[in-house]
Amino acid sequence: MTVxxxxxxxxxxxxxxxxxxxxxxxxxxxxxxxxxxxxxxLAAGTLGxxxxxxxxxxxxxxxxxxxxxxxxxxxxxxxxxxxPDGVLAKFPPAFRLGPAVRAGVDPRKPNSVGLGxxxxxxxxxxxxxxxNAPEVHIIVSLYAQFEDRLNDVSGWLREAFDxxxxxxxxxxxxxxxxxxxxxxxxVHFGYRDGIAQPLIEGxxxxxxxxxxxxxxxxxxxxxxxxxxxFRGNYAGDLPNALVDNATYGAFRILYQDVAAFEDxxxxxxxxxxxxxxxxxxxxxxxxxxxxxxxxxxxxxxSKPPIVPEGDLNAFDYAPNDDHPAFYDDAQGLRCPIxxxxxRLNPRGGRVMGKSHxxxxxxxxxxYGPELPSGASDDGEDxxxxxxxxxxxxxxxxxxxxxxWVNQDLATHGIRRTREPxxxxxxxxxxxxxxPTNQSPGPIMLRGLPNLVITRxxxxxxxxxxxxxxxxxxxxxxxxxxx
Amino acid sequence: xxxxxxxxxxxPVAPGPLQLDTDQPLxxxxxxxxxxxxxxxxxxxxxxxLATIASMQPEVDDALGSLDYVHFARFLPSKDFTALWVIxxxxxxxxxxIMDFVGVLGDVFTSILYFIKEAPPLxxxxxxxxxxxxxxxxxxxxxxxxxxxxxxxxxxxxxxxxRR
Numbered sequence: 001m002t003v004x005x006x007x008x009x010x011x012x013x014x015x016x017x018x019x020x021x022x023x024x025x026x027x028x029x030x031x032x033x034x035x036x037x038x039x040x041x042l043a044a045g046t047l048g049x050x051x052x053x054x055x056x057x058x059x060x061x062x063x064x065x066x067x068x069x070x071x072x073x074x075x076x077x078x079x080x081x082x083x084p085d086g087v088l089a090k091f092p093p094a095f096r097l098g099p100a101v102r103a104g105v106d107p108r109k110p111n112s113v114g115l116g117x118x119x120x121x122x123x124x125x126x127x128x129x130x131x132n133a134p135e136v137h138i139i140v141s142l143y144a145q146f147e148d149r150l151n152d153v154s155g156w157l158r159e160a161f162d163x164x165x166x167x168x169x170x171x172x173x174x175x176x177x178x179x180x181x182x183x184x185x186x187v188h189f190g191y192r193d194g195i196a197q198p199l200i201e202g203x204x205x206x207x208x209x210x211x212x213x214x215x216x217x218x219x220x221x222x223x224x225x226x227x228x229x230f231r232g233n234y235a236g237d238l239p240n241a242l243v244d245n246a247t248y249g250a251f252r253i254l255y256q257d258v259a260a261f262e263d264x265x266x267x268x269x270x271x272x273x274x275x276x277x278x279x280x281x282x283x284x285x286x287x288x289x290x291x292x293x294x295x296x297x298x299x300x301x302s303k304p305p306i307v308p309e310g311d312l313n314a315f316d317y318a319p320n321d322d323h324p325a326f327y328d329d330a331q332g333l334r335c336p337i338x339x340x341x342x343r344l345n346p347r348g349g350r351v352m353g354k355s356h357x358x359x360x361x362x363x364x365x366x367y368g369p370e371l372p373s374g375a376s377d378d379g380e381d382x383x384x385x386x387x388x389x390x391x392x393x394x395x396x397x398x399x400x401x402x403x404w405v406n407q408d409l410a411t412h413g414i415r416r417t418r419e420p421x422x423x424x425x426x427x428x429x430x431x432x433x434x435p436t437n438q439s440p441g442p443i444m445l446r447g448l449p450n451l452v453i454t455r456x457x458x459x460x461x462x463x464x465x466x467x468x469x470x471x472x473x474x475x476x477x478x479x480x481x482x
Numbered sequence: 483x484x485x486x487x488x489x490x491x492x493x494p495v496a497p498g499p500l501q502l503d504t505d506q507p508l509x510x511x512x513x514x515x516x517x518x519x520x521x522x523x524x525x526x527x528x529x530x531x532l533a534t535i536a537s538m539q540p541e542v543d544d545a546l547g548s549l550d551y552v553h554f555a556r557f558l559p560s561k562d563f564t565a566l567w568v569i570x571x572x573x574x575x576x577x578x579x580i581m582d583f584v585g586v587l588g589d590v591f592t593s594i595l596y597f598i599k600e601a602p603p604l605x606x607x608x609x610x611x612x613x614x615x616x617x618x619x620x621x622x623x624x625x626x627x628x629x630x631x632x633x634x635x636x637x638x639x640x641x642x643x644x645r646r
Contacts, residue, residue, distance in 0.1 A: 092611070229585055230581050230582075230584045230585035230588070230607060230610060231584075231585060231588055231607040232584065232588075232607040232608055232609075232610045233608070236609075236611060330641070330644075350550060350637050350640075350641070351550065351637075352549070352550050352551040352573060352574060352579065352635070352636075352637065353549060353550070353551065353579055353582040354548070354549065354581075354582045354585045354586060355548075357581075357582070357585060395581050399578050402578065403574075403575075403578050407574075409512055409573060409574045409635060410574075411637055412635070412637050412638050412641045
C-alpha cells in the first residue's frame with residue numbers, strides 16, 4: 001500500500017519525542033469565508049513564516065522545522081465552513097453528534113455508563129466541547145521544540161485568527177515530562193509513555209516491532225481505496241476530494257488524579273502484601289519504566305525489571321503464528337486480563353470480535369505541573385491532552401471506551417470490573433482482579449476510585465492537505481457546485 | 483527472542499490479608515439472540531441459495547469460530563421457501579460487534595443478500611453502515627433465549643473447557 005505522505009497531516013505519523021511543548025488552540029468561526037481562507041492558507045503555507053500544516057512527509061531533522069502545526073475541524077466547524085448540507089449528512093453519526101451527545105447513557109441499560117463520561121466526567125462539566133462551553137469549530141495544534149518558538153508561532157497564529165474571523169475560546173498547553181534518569185517521556189502517573197503505537201501499512205514505522213500485524217491503512221486514513229480491518233473504507237460516500245487521507249480524532253482533555261493514584265498504590269500494596277511498584281505494574285500491564293509484565297513479571301531484587309529497549313513492545317499475551325512458542329498468559333498470571341494496556345490493546349489474547357481490529361494512534365502529551373513525589377494533592381490541574389486518531393470514531397474509539405474500558409464481557413477474568421486507569425468506576429469504588437495460580441483464586445482489590453476525569457472532548461476530522469484545500473475552495477462550500 | 487516460555491509460572495503476588503473473592507460473573511444473562519428474517523426475491527431461488535450457503539460452510543465455520551462470541555448459528559429456510567432465517571445466539575450487545583460480522587463474513591452475506599428482497603447495496607464491506615441498518619431492521623426481537631448457563635460467554639466456556 002502506497003500512501004502519499006505529503007497529503008497526510010504529520011500528526012498521523014507522529015513527531016516522536018522531539019517536541020517538548022504543545023499548545024492546542026480551541027477556536028470558533030465567526031465568518032465562514034475568512035475561516036476558509038485561514039484553512040487554505042495554513043495548508044498552502046501562505047499565511048506567513050511557520051504557519052503551514054506539517055505533513056507526514058517531513059520527517060528528517062533537516063526537513064522539519066522546530067515547530068509543527070496541525071489542524072482539525074469538528075462537524076459544526078465544517079458546517080460553519082459552509083460545507084454543503086448533502087455532504088455534511090454523509091458523515092457518520094458519531095462525528096456529526098459529537099462526544100457530548102454520544103456520552104448519553106442508554107436508559108434501557110441501568111448498569112451502563114456508556115462511553116464512561118458520567119459523574120465528574122459528564123459533558124456538562126467539560127471546559128471544552130460540553131454544553132456549557134462555546135461550540136468548538138477548529139482546533140489548531142502547535143508542537144514546538146523550545147518555549148520561545150511556541151510563543152513566537154502562537155503570536156503569529158493569533159494575528160491570523162483575528163485577521164480571518166476566528167475566535168480563540170481557550171488554549172490548552174502541554175509539556176513533555178522527562179524521566180530524571182533516562183530522559184524518556186512519562187505521564188503524570190509515572191509510567192513511561194508512547195511505547196505502543198501501531199505500525200500502519202504505508203506509513204514508515206516510528207517505533208520498534210510490536211508482534212502485531214500492521215494496521216491496515218484504512219483503519220487510520222479515509223479514502224484513496226484504502227482497506228480497513230473490515231475490508232471496507234470508512235469514507236463511505238463522502239467526496240474523495242474532502243476526505244482522502246483524512247483521519248478522525250477524538251480530542252480529549254483527561255485530568256489525572258495523581259495523589260489518589262499514589263494513595264491507591266499504598267493501600268493496595270498493604271492489602272496484597274506486595275511491592276507498590278508491582279501493584280502499579282499490575283494496574284497498567286507494564287512497569288512504570290515501560291517493561292511489559294508479560295516479559296518480566298517479577299521485581300529484579302528491589303527494583304522493577306528492565307528489558308532491552310527493542311523488546312518494550314515485542315510481546316503478546318498468547319502464542320501466535322509467528323511466535324508459536326511464546327508464553328501463553330491466557331490466565332493473566334503475568335499481566336492481569338484487566339490491566340489498562342491489555343484491555344485497550346488485547347493483542348493476540350482472547351477477546352470477543354475480530355482480533356487486532358481496534359487500534360488507535362495515540363497523540364497525547366501531559367499538561368499541568370508535576371506533583372512532587374510523596375506530596376498530597378495540591379489542587380492543580382494535570383493530566384493528558386491530545387488526540388486518539390482512527391478511521392472511524394464509533395467502530396474504534398467509542399467501541400474501546402464503551403466495550404473494553406467500561407464493560408466486563410469482552411473476555412474472561414474481568415467480570416464486575418472496569419478498566420482500572422481510565423474506567424468510570426461505580427459508586428463506592430471499583431474492583432481490580434490480580435489472577436494467581438494459588439487457592440483460593442484471584443486477589444480482588446477493592447475501592448478503586450476514578451483516577452482519570454474527562455475535562456473536555458471534541459470529535460474532529462483532520463483532513464489531508466488536499467482536503468484542506470478543498471475545504472478552502474468554493475467547490476468545497478455552498479458557494480460551489482458540488 | 484528471549485526465553486519467555488514458563489510452564490510453571492510462580493504466583494506473582496502471594497495472597498495477603500485481604501478480602502478474597504472468586505471471579506464470578508454479574509447476574510443476568512449475557513447471551514442474546516439474533517433472528518434475521520430474510521425474504522427471498524423469488525422462492526424458486528431457495529435451492530440455489532442453500533447450495534451457495536453449503537459451498538461456503540467451511541468459510542462460515544472458520545469465521546464464526548474466530549469471533550469468540552457466537553455460541554450457535556444456523557441457516558433455516560422457511561417451509562414455503564419464501565424466506566431464509568439466520569438464527570444465532572451470541573454474547574453481549576449486537577450493535578458494537580456487527581462490524582466484526584462484516585469483517586469475517588462480508589463475502590458470505592454479500593452472496594446471501596444477492597437473493598434477498600430489498601437487500602442493502604452490495605458488497606456489504608463497501609456499504610457497511612447500510613448493512614448494519616438492514617440487519618437491525620430485519621432482526622426479529624424476541625425475549626432472550628433460554629440458556630442453561632446464562633452468565634457464561636463463549637470465551638468463559640472455552641476457558642473452562644481448556645482447564646479440564
